[in-house]
Amino acid sequence: MKGIKSVSTLIAGSGMLLAMLFAACDDTDERAELSSESNLSAVPGAGGEYTLNVGAEGSWVISLSGTGSQWCNVDPLRGVDDGVVNVVIAPNDERTSRNTLLTLASGASRDTLRITQQATEENFTNVIAGRLEIPRLTGETDYKFIDHSVTYQNKTVHNYCMEYNLPKRHARWVAFKAYDVTAADNVSRTDAWGDDPQVPAEYRTTKTDYSGYDRGHLVASNDRRYSKEANEQTFYYSNMSPQLSGFNQKIWQKLEEDVKAWMQDAALRDTLYVVKGGTIADDQIIKLTGEHNNVAVPKYYYMAVLARKNDSYKAIAFWLEHKEYSQPYHLKSLTLTIDQLEEKTGIDFFPGLPDSVERTVEAVCDVNDWTWITE
Structure with a gap:
């Protein structure tokens, strides 16, 4: 019995020793x-x-x-x-x-x-939320943002918009988007020439201000044929640019035809966002024309096009000198990235894109991503 008691005492003592050791460990200032x-x-x-x-x-x-x-x-x-x-x-x-x-x-x-x-x-400055086609606005007093909409199928549809330079009587850019509804060809050209009611009277132009030039559409009549009212709005003089006939009716028209085909290509896009314009910075105009020499004649014209299909995007841009081109036009040779176009124009295109997407999409231009009518 004494032996058993001694063993029990030893075991108990060992347990106490282990407990003391663990307690010592717990007492460290681990923090x-x-x-x-x-x-x-x-x-x-x-x-x-x-x-x-x-x-x-x-x-x-x-x-x-x-x-x-x-x-x-x-x-x-x-x-x-x-x-x-x-x-x-x-x-x-x-x-x-x-x-x-x-x-x-x-x-x-x-x-x-x-x-x-x-x-x-500053990322929010002069950016219109929910309108991916709209570039960042200048915020300057010489410019007026104009947004035209129509009622179509009992819904309000954004037809197109622009940032209009009042003293130079010319849009800095025009923008619109195309999807199944707005890309449709339901009506013919209306030739409804008229004043833009959103332009103050003293900054409007008239037919005589384009003497010697075509009244070149920025938003093409052919781009807005889903409704009569939508097409009529493309004939506002605010949407006109004094273009050389040999430019407007040839290479510019051919480029517009390619873009129209992209607008109607459901395999390419769910929505196509288009920004177009002529340069009106002081060092990027040919001259001032018009009855009072106050209408800018752009030295260059450009387009920025963004296609969204599901959650993927692709983009392409064009930069054309305002002159007559000989055929074949080689439109692919006139392409550049959106980033490069931003450098040339000073315009921030598609600022509503998430920046991670914008950085990638605007740095790439692959002509093989697009189908071509005109070579």
């Missing part, structure tokens, strides 16, 4: 603490540099959730004991806020800090 004097829950869209205080016993590591590592640079990501880390947050080019969860791990201890960066406010 992970993050703190910052800055408000990282509302980082401005412009980004910035910040510091974080790390409290830890022993080695530690920092990780970022989601896409945080793409725009939030933490240095160092690893260390030992207490320390300081630098956090550099890149400008937010997106139109929505973004966030990441920063996690500090030291042994079994964890601490987290959420970093939220606001959208850059």
Whole structure:
């Protein structure tokens, strides 16, 4: 019995020793603490540099959730004991806020800090939400945004819009979108020449202001044939540009025919977004014409075209000098990327695209993505 008691005592003593050892382990100051004097829950869209205080016993590591590592640079990501880390947050080019969860791990201890960066406010400046075809507006007083709509099949349909330069009596750009309804050919050309009621009377043009030139449509009559009213609006003088006949009735018309075919190609697009115009910057006009020499004659004409099919996009742009071209026209040789066209025109096309999409789509122009009528 004494032997059994001794064994029991030994076992009990061993248990107490193990408990004491585990207790000793539990008594260590294992910790992970993050703190910052800055408000990282509302980082401005412009980004910035910040510091974080790390409290830890022993080695530690920092990780970022989601896409945080793409725009939030933490240095160092690893260390030992207490320390300081630098956090550099890149400008937010997106139109929505973004966030990441920063996690500090030291042994079994964890601490987290959420970093939220606001959208850059300037990304919203002069952008009309929900209208992907509309370029960024200038916001200048010499320009007037004009939006024409029609009632069709008991619905309001955006027909086309423009940013009209009042002193130069010429649109900076016109824009419209084509889908199954608006790409249809239901009516013929109306020849309904007339004043645009949205242009103040003192900044309107008349037929005589185009003497020596064609009254060249920017939004082509052929592009808006889904309803009589829609076609009539293309004959507003605000939609006219003084074009050389050898340009308007030849290469420009051929290019418009290709674009019209894309408008009606359901395999290419669910929606086709089109922006067109003539250059009216002081160094990009041929001259001022008209009865009072106040109508700009563009030196160049351009188009920017964006096709959306399901959730994918493709884009193509054109840049043409205002002159007569000899045949064959080689339209493919006149293509460029949207980025390149933006450089030439100073216009921000399709600003409503998510920036991650815009950066990719606007940097590429592949002529093989498009079918061609005119070579």
